[in-house]
Amino acid sequence: MIKSRNTGYLQYKSFGLVLQALVIMAKKGDTCSSCEIAELLSMEATQLRRILAKLTREHILVTREGRDGGYVLNKKPEDLTLAEIYRALEVGESCNKAVNDTICGNDFGVQMKMACGDILEEMDRSVLGVLEQYTVADLVRKAGY
Amino acid sequence: MIKSRNTGYLQYKSFGLVLQALVIMAKKGDTCSSCEIAELLSMEATQLRRILAKLTREHILVTREGRDGGYVLNKKPEDLTLAEIYRALEVGESCNKAVNDTICGNDFGVQMKMACGDILEEMDRSVLGVLEQYTVADLVRKAGY
């Protein structure tokens, strides 16, 4: 078993936060600063920025610095599926990693890795299959308004 | 946003560890002490006990104390699905909770909770659907020898 501290549960939290942030951006349809989003979510602006930076690296968001800057969606909400977000935040990867890190390198570990690998992949595909069916626009609609 | 520390990523880790432990028990088909399992997994026996205690509470395992005691499966491996284990460890619940805890109680939060609730449930059902198809006996077989 690999001796690694918890790395990754934060991904699930990030997923929840990002979904909300994206809905806010989609509703406004214009650049949103991290401060105004953070206030709506009752959280720290810096933490939100750290999370949104990941989406920027994946070109889901575009940042505009300077006065009246902020984040803008790089795609239309109806073209942005939740699966893309899930992948960008590496939620599935971190879950997979969490399980795999519990498997040590001895013979038994190698056997278990073979046995679990397929199932873990199937779980991941299954979740992504669900998330492919929803877009940010769907969330906006479901949220009312 | 509820101010709560991370509670739950450990569930995924536990899932991986428990899968291995159950395979070991199924292979042996007899009572296994936490020590011998922990040694195979290169981990602390106490940590393993903490996790297996959950399965005992759910009557998936039975503990035998005293000399030559340990843990025994309460069902035949071919009747024990991975979904039961997933549920017993509350993996899905903790993921769900992680996302929901990011949603604060203001009006926007209420809207988001409505919008996300169905999707989160669907994700959970999807994962459980996959795990229903596999049993511990399948893992033992896939692990080869």
Add this chain to the structure above:
DNA sequence: GGATCATTACTCGGATACGCCGTGTCCGAGTCTCCCGGG
């Protein structure tokens, strides 16, 4: 009036301390096994 440029205000993202959860270690309660003595 229109263009140019310095100032300003506001943004994002990295660096640094603090706090809580997960981990490691230890110990007690409980019970099954084993061995010995007696019938």
Add this chain to the structure above:
DNA sequence: CCCGGGAGACTCGGACACGGCGTATCCGAGTAATGATCC
């Protein structure tokens, strides 16, 4: 030989410290808007 009882040993699970990750705060680099100045 068979049975009962006590010692022993090994088990699980709860209690108590330590360390690392997540969080919060701060600050610097960068850029777009603004207003003044000049043509």
